[in-house]
Amino acid sequence: MDSLIEAVLSDAPAEELLRRPLPDTYTAAHLHAEDQTVFDGTCDRDVRKTLRVGPVPMPELAVDEVLIAVMASSINYNTVWSATFEPLPTFTFLKRLGRQGGPAARHDLPWHVVGSDAAGVVVRVGTGVRRWQAGDHVVVSCVQVDDQEPATHADGMLGAEQRIWGFETNFGGLAHYAVVRASQLMPKPAHLTWEEAASTMLCAATSYRMLVSDRGARIKQGDIVLIWGATGGLGSYAVQLVRGGGGIAVGVVSSEEKAERLRALGCDLVINRAEVGLDQDISDDPEATVEAGKRLGGIIRGHFGEDPHVVFDYIGKATFGLSVFVVRRGGTVVTCGSSTGYQHRFDNRYLWMNLKRIVGSHAANLQEQSECNRLFRLGRLVPARSTVYPLTEVADAARLVQTNGHIGKVGVLCLAPRPGLGVTDRALRDRIGEHRLNPLRAEQTTETRSPVAAAPAH
Missing domain, CATH: 3.40.50.720 (NAD(P)-binding Rossmann-like Domain)
Incomplete structure (x- = not known):
């Protein structure tokens, strides 16, 4: 465990987070470009064969980016697509992004850190970031947009440079750290645990746009x-x-x-x-x-x-x-x-x-994401998380989703040492009631995990 993680887990103040050095590497769920042909000639593209957990180099921040210490994340189906290299290998997306040059070139790597949901603590901000600072508790929108593209100002999802973070970009959320744009961040609902908050935004906001938005x-x-x-x-x-x-x-x-x-x-x-x-x-x-x-x-x-x-x-x-x-x-x-x-x-x-x-319909723009997050902060929406895995078992978690053996959202603990942490508004949680939160869990008192076969050795 690096000293910055120690500071995050001890709820150190912002100045202490900024004093601690960034590690050279961090632990992440990632794919290797060399594995893109591993499923050739096979029927079952088992994600446990390609999803790896191990150290990757820490990237530098662009001026409009934020580094998050990820307390929890969750599995989305795009991680299954990434790990099966279908319908296209996501390394194709990374190469296309890298051709833009500048900070975008960092994404074109022979490894891809995946994951499109996260809840965590801000530990660094780029020089152009205004609304966020070290120590903030945040959830992450899955959508990255180019705010210099005209179409983005009508609807972020219409911009040609709109991308899904952790799927069409690198440095995603199934990791100890994640790199996001400042325009992806929203306040974490204070009454939710880390793993609850990390299971909300991609799926809930996508459903919000599909059903509630005037674009749906x-x-x-x-x-x-x-x-x-x-x-x-x-x-x-x-x-x-x-x-x-x-x-x-x-x-x-x-x-x-x-x-x-x-x-x-x-x-x-x-x-x-x-x-x-x-x-x-x-x-x-x-x-x-x-x-x-x-x-x-x-x-x-x-x-x-x-x-x-x-x-x-x-x-x-x-x-x-x-x-x-x-x-x-x-x-x-x-x-x-x-x-x-x-x-x-x-x-x-x-x-x-x-x-x-x-x-x-595709994902949701930042305004729709914010409106959806507000419903969680008010307790009008509750997490649909059914179970949680540690990051070390992320391949099993993704396999569960791949085979449709899951219910609701499958959470992943990244830096959070155990479930149930991260609540900073206990009064609101008590008013909503524990019995109303996580209604899809099989047991309301203990964490459960659906059984899957043991992952093959790499």
């Missing part, structure tokens, strides 16, 4: 919203946003265990995929898709007397034809991600003849 589906009171994968990271926040906005949440899950957790989250109607014949992939069978859509629509109409106004779909290929079919006339399918594949097949007659809309 713009849900309103009384809207029926069908949510695929409703106990996943995105889906579990979608359920909360729909319910909090006066809508009616209909969640689809793949097991009875997930159905029980979803009912505890307050979902209005829970549907097991097997009920509508979705226990196998029917995306390439138009007739089976229509039949499953009729069954799904019938269940929803049987409960509420009408079809959904909005379908929330990040699953992609396996569900998209159903989404277009089942949403009501004039309704909206809002999509991102596509974890089962990007080539979506649907019957366009159900779209154009019924005046339906498809809205593409």
Whole structure:
């Protein structure tokens, strides 16, 4: 443990953090460019074969950047994409960024530190940073933008130089330290633990833009919203946003265990995929898709007397034809991600003849991220974290997400020595109530981890 980490863990004041030297290296979950062909000729691209935890060199800060001592992070599906080198090796993104020269050249390295969520303590700021200082407790937005690009000032997500930190950039959050732009930072909700706060921003803000923002589906009171994968990271926040906005949440899950957790989250109607014949992939069978859509629509109409106004779909290929079919006339399918594949097949007659809309959405701009973070700070949204792993077992954590064995968000402790630390507003936490926080956890008193097979040796 370096002396700066010791100072962070002892809650040292800002002046002491600044006195402690930066280490030359730090521990991080990272990928090696030399492993990009390791899965050639194999069927199972097991992320445990490529995700490594070990020392990497400490980069220098650009003038608009901040160095965070990462207390906790979490697994997002983009880490699975990175570790499987699909659909593109993320080293391709790093090379493209590096060609810009200047500070961007630092990102083009033969290793890639991954991770797109973090909560931690500011330990250094660049000379151009104004709003943050050493000692601040922060959460990190996953989005990096170029504030000198005109489109960014209309909507940060429209800028051509918008990138997802820790996926399309280096120096991500699954590490002891992370390099971020100052424009990625927001205050950490003071009543949340480090691991709770680190499980919020990427998924919750993405769901916020998809559903609440005027750039998404713009849900309103009384809207029926069908949510695929409703106990996943995105889906579990979608359920909360729909319910909090006066809508009616209909969640689809793949097991009875997930159905029980979803009912505890307050979902209005829970549907097991097997009920509508979705226990196998029917995306390439138009007739089976229509039949499953009729069954799904019938269940929803049987409960509420009408079809959904909005379908929330990040699953992609396996569900998209159903989404277009089942949403009501004039309704909206809002999509991102596509974890089962990007080539979506649907019957366009159900779209154009019924005046339906498809809205593409990606992450969230800083204002949307800030509005979403405010809901956490007020206790209107609660973390969807189900379990937590140490950084040394990050490959197992990512494998759990890769195989869809998880519920909600899978947290990762980086510098935090144990769960439950980081709360600085105990009164607010008590007012919200421990029983309301982390509703997707199997046990409310102990940390649990879903079992996965032992990782192969490197």
